[in-house]
Amino acid sequence: MPHLSSLEICAGAGGQALGLDMAGFEHDALVEIDRDACSTLRLNRPHWKVFQQDLREFSGGDHKGLDLLAGGVPCPPFSVASKQLGESDERNLFPEAIRLVDETRPRAVMLENVRGLLDAVFEDYRKHIAQQLGALGYVTDWRLLNASDFGVPQLRPRVVFVAIQRHLSEHFEWPMPLLVPPPTVGETLADLMASGGWKGASHWALRADGIAPTLVGGSKKHGGPDLGPTRSRKAWESLCVDGKGLADEPPPPDFLGMPRLTVRMAARIQGFPDDWRLVGGKTSSYRQVGNAFPPPVAKAVGERIAACFQAASRRQVVVAGL
Helix, strand or coil, X not given: CCCEEEEEECCXXXXXXXXXXXXXXXXXXXXXXXXXXXXXXXXXXXXXXXXXXXXXXXXXXXXXXXXXXXXXXXXXXXXXXXXXXXXXXXXXXXHXXXXXXXXXXXXXXXXXXXXXXXXXXXXXXXXXXXXXXXXXXXXXEEEEEEHHHHCCCECCEEEEEEEEECCCHHHCCCCCCCCCCCCCHHHHHHHHHHCCCCCCHHHHHHXXXXXXXXCCCCCCCCCCCCCCCHHHHHXXXXXXXXXXXXXXXXXXXXXXXXXXXXXXXXXXXXXXXCCCCCCCCHHHHHHHHHXXXXXXXXXXXXXXXXXXXXXXXXXXXXXXXX
């Protein structure tokens, strides 16, 4: 399989970057403004070239001709949990992403965001983005994907935006959901809950018999080491998890009541492998996890983009041989 190059923007703790890595993409560069998230990326993948800077100050001039430009631009401008200011929100980085597409002219673009971006109030803005990229030679599409359809024990609906160069676009197909349901929270976390010797871990695992609600990482202005607003906490309570905060350690042997998740448990719920280490205090580490794009979902979309390239190459070979 030939080398597939990518530029990752708003990389965070690396959920999407890791998934694309597993799909066969090699990152030429990753751009992220948060110091702890950059340290997380460097710790886990020392060979990745990580730029800690504001995306508005990053130039794509050194990365022309990429296979893929990918990232997760900030979601608060489009989140129903925020004011949904959209393009008027100072945190909206879609214009910067389009600027980088123009500068690098990748074969494909993959951006993820919250489901609120598909709300009717943003229809004109979605058309505006499609028109801008259409003028650059891309065919665009939006799709709502649920992480639970790709083996992640969490619902987590996310909007994925894919743009493919027009001459390649007929070969792209969205990934199909897996035919088997994801594991339950109990099945996913039983060993971690028992790792501190908790005698009730196996009984807890049987009661935590559903998938998790969407993890909420919050922002530096809002949110902290808890599992989200009241509705989310109630959903966690139905799974016998106390969502009012996060624990530093797994439950001790004689623990009574509903346990809290540790950051490591939250990372597993998000689809990160256990060897993916996080840098920073509990709030910073959980925010990195809660705001991440689940690696298995990124891998599934990345594989379809890679397959698109391969199909186009095969067709070129056939046409050339006629």
